[in-house]
């Protein structure tokens with residue numbers, strides 16, 4: 001019997017961000033391995049016209065939760081959705097709900113955050129700093145609380161090259177930032193944002209670093225740990241390989257590349273692609289919850305959930321593995337054939353953006369206009385290139401994260417726990433993982449059926465022929481224009497024609513002699 005699974009039995013667990021990518025996988029694993037847990041409270045807001053109950057219903061009836069129903073048939077009774085909005089200062093939790101949470105919660109997993117890179121600083125501070133502070137305040141009033149696990153990111157200190165499992169202070173105190181957000185207007189915040197974020201690339205990484213400082217400052221009477229995952233990708237093993245449900249991180253780029261929109265990117269092929277499967281993050285987080293509650297470490301331990309120093313993969317290699325997967329698992333109705341050009345040079349990137357991205361979009365929009373349809377490709381391409389420009393920071397650098405605490409935790413686990421809550425990425429086969437990832441993107445994000453693969457392959461063949469035809473026509477036109485204008489080109493042309501003629505005559509003569 002797994003010690004960790006047994007630990008969560010009978011427990012009341014609070015999860016924030018349970019409707020998100022990581023939160024769902026964490027919750028699924030908890031229900032599957034500890035079906036005897038008492039209750040999982042999840043803080044949810046209504047969204048996209050759905051009530052809390054509708055959102056929970058949708059999650060429980062999704063493919064991700066299929067296995068849970070076998071081991072925990074009454075799962076819907078064990079999940080309690082609590083109305084909350086982390087955008088509100090008091091989290092908008094009702095008095096009664098708050099009372100129940102305070103008196104019953106044993107463990108907290110705080111996953112909720114805004115993960116948008118371009119969020120306005122005010123909103124990012126509210127979600128990633130103020131809401132964390134509010135939740136910690138609530139946690140400090142929970143008499144039964146055994147552990148509070150805060151999910152941060154390995155990139156909270158991406159301004160450093162080597163990152164230890166410690167909290168690095170930001171120059172301005174989080175409390176001062178929180179206060180200033182209350183009285184500064186948006187225009188002034190916009191002005192000071194670059195100064196505040198300093199050498200970090202965006203408000204996300206900056207506010208996640210501030211969130212960690214808040215955790216440290218409030219940790220005196222709490223039993224807290226921080227998990228820092230790197231780039232979270234599709235599931236590796238559990239509940240099944242390749243599950244993914246949003247466009248963040250690599251998933252959106254895989255779609256863009258597979259559909260033939262994105263064919264070149266500014267990226268360093270030799271930089272480490274520090275991807276970590278979402279089920280690995282969930283397993284480590286649950287192991288951290290157990291270890292923190294049982295061992296009550298004297299200080300706040302930080303765990304890096306990264307792959308780079310255990311089993312590194314590089315962007316160049318990963319790019320080609322993704323391309324190889326497209327050969328087997330092509331996406332339907334591709335705009336162009338998938339292709340990869342990696343460049344580290346800004347000018348070459350601009351050239352590829354013009355030739356490989358913008359020009360085909362303009363030509364396609366021209367064709368749409370000619371056929372009486374509304375042009376849309378240029379707009380889509382501009383948005384994609386904006387997204388890519390935001391991700392490029394992470395494709396051109398490598399970081400070293402120390403992993404002493406993660407390795408220590410691994411050694412503390414029984415062989416059974418190491419199997420059930422596996423977070424040892426040394427066992428990960430990247431080629432297989434990437435193939436399952438691409439398959440998952442096709443099935444769960446694009447909702448494409450595998451039955452359509454032969455047709456998709458045929459479509460790609462047609463695109464290849466169009467490409468060859470287009471290039472040949474372009475070459476002939478260019479050559480014709482050149483010959484008309486330049487004596488030198490004409491001379492070269494006559495030389496080639498003459499040479500071919502002589503070669504053919506010689507070939508014919510020698511074959512006649514043989515006969």
Ligand SMILES: CCCCCCCCCCCCCCCCCCCCCCCCCCCCCC(=O)SCCNC(=O)CCNC(=O)[C@H](O)C(C)(C)COP(=O)(O)OP(=O)(O)OC[C@H]1O[C@@H](n2cnc3c(N)ncnc32)[C@H](O)[C@@H]1OP(=O)(O)O
Pocket residue numbers: 115116117118153154155230231232247248249250251252253254256257262263264265266267268269315316318319320322323339340341342380383384386387390391394395
């Ligand atoms: C040597 C390098 C090789 C790399 C590969 C090169 C490819 C080139 C050639 C192809 C070859 C094949 C390879 C295929 C790819 C291989 C793997 C690539 C890996 C990419 C790695 C990315 C690195 C991420 C780093 C993350 C580090 C931090 C980790 C964290 O802690 S946080 C979690 C991550 N958070 C995010 O990812 C959020 C990012 N998103 C945003 O911030 C926003 O969405 C936005 C980008 C600012 C865009 O905002 P908008 O207001 O414009 O609108 P919206 O959000 O509604 O989206 C607009 C449209 O863009 C689509 N979209 C959103 N996200 C992505 C995405 N990540 N990739 C692509 N597209 C995305 C969205 O769907 C919208 O589309 P529309 O509705 O059709 O307009």
Ligand SMILES: NC(=O)C1=CN([C@@H]2O[C@H](COP(=O)(O)OP(=O)(O)OC[C@H]3O[C@@H](n4cnc5c(N)ncnc54)[C@H](OP(=O)(O)O)[C@@H]3O)[C@@H](O)[C@H]2O)C=CC1
Pocket residue numbers: 016017018019020021022023043044045047084085086087110111112113114115127151152153154208228229230231232233246248249
């Ligand atoms: N994805 C990644 O690559 C990485 C993620 N992380 C960290 O992991 C954690 C989880 O990320 P991930 O699951 O990918 O992110 P998602 O964007 O998928 O999920 C974010 C969650 O936060 C919730 N949330 C956001 N705003 C509010 C709000 N105002 N009130 C209540 N809930 C809110 C969302 O709820 P709703 O469904 O209502 O929007 C959702 O459940 C985050 O802390 C993130 O920083 C760290 C490293 C990498």
